[in-house]
Every structure is written in C-alpha cells, then in structure tokens.
Amino acid sequence: MTAAVLGTLIFGYLLAWIARRQQRAQDDGTIRHDLVSQMTLTANELHFAIVHYIRVRDNRLGEGVTLKEMAPILHEQYRKTRTTGFVLDGRLEAFLVSAAPREHWHAAMDLLAVRYYAAIRQTSENLLKSNAGPDHSGVSLEDLKKLVDDDSKLTAEFRHRLGRAYEEVLESPIRR
Secondary structure (H helix, E strand, O other), rough: OOEEEEEHHHHHHHHHHHHHHHHHHHHHHHHHHHHHHHHHHHHHHHHHHHHHHHHOOOOOOOOOHHHHHHHHHHHHHHHHHHHHHHHHHHHHHEEEEHHHHHHHHHHHHHHHHHHHHOOOOOOHHHHHHHOOOOOOOOOHHHHHHHOOHHHHHHHHHHHHHHHHHHHHHHHHHEOO
C-alpha cells in the first residue's frame, strides 16, 4: 500500500512538473512572438514611410502627392517610431537575459534614424557621430558616411541588424 501511495505521489509531482514546464515554454513563446511582432511593426512603419517619402521626393510616383503633404506624415511617423523603439529597447532588456537582442535592435533603430535624416537631406557630422560605433549603429563613422550616400546599402545594413535582432530574441533565454 505504501509503495502504491508513494508511486501515485511521484507520478502526480511528475505530471505537475511537466505541466509547469509546458506552460513556461508557451509563455516564453508568447513573449518572444510579441517582441518580434512589435519590432517588425515599429521598424517597418518608419521604413515604408521613408520609402514613400523618397519616391515622392524623387518624383517616382508621378502627380498627386507632394513633399509638402508627405513631410508631416514622415516626421510624425519618425517621432512615433523612435518613442516606441525606446520602449521596446527597455522591454528587450527586461525580458531577455542576453544583451545582444537589445544591441541589435538599437543598431537597427539608429540606422533607421540615419536613413530618415538622409531621406530628408539633413544629415550632419554630429548626427553621424552620435549614431556611429558599437554602442549605436554598430558601424564606424567612416562607413556610416559611405552608407548615407547609398540608400540601398544603408537599407541592407538596417535589414541585417533587424534580422539579427529577431534571431537573438528567438535564441536568448527569458529572464526569470
């Protein structure tokens, strides 16, 4: 009788442990999914606003939309994206053990900021200095200056950093 009771208790604890572990894995997956979804939405809202602005600026859309109409939309999207980006920066730091997801996210956001200023043709030496280096875009000042002159390469670097941020979110342990 004692062995049967002991066996039942062990089996009960084992089932409870398995259930807790399964729930934790589901919770971790939800956290990761939410972070990646927010990162994707935040970054791409500004990315596509910049693309649209550049097309209008360079007369690639034809008649109908003017820079006068597009500029306030782009500026507002920039402010919104930067604010949400900073919030996500904090969430990445709070939820994930590794600093790598936040570092790559921060680099992607800094590259997107440089791209915004390049699109509106307001880059400056100070702007590039403040976004250059390992604590920011991850790109040296010299290389950042070159990227500003080539939107496709700047976009590729932004996408690379964003992709690395996604990978790191999916791989980093969740903070307990």
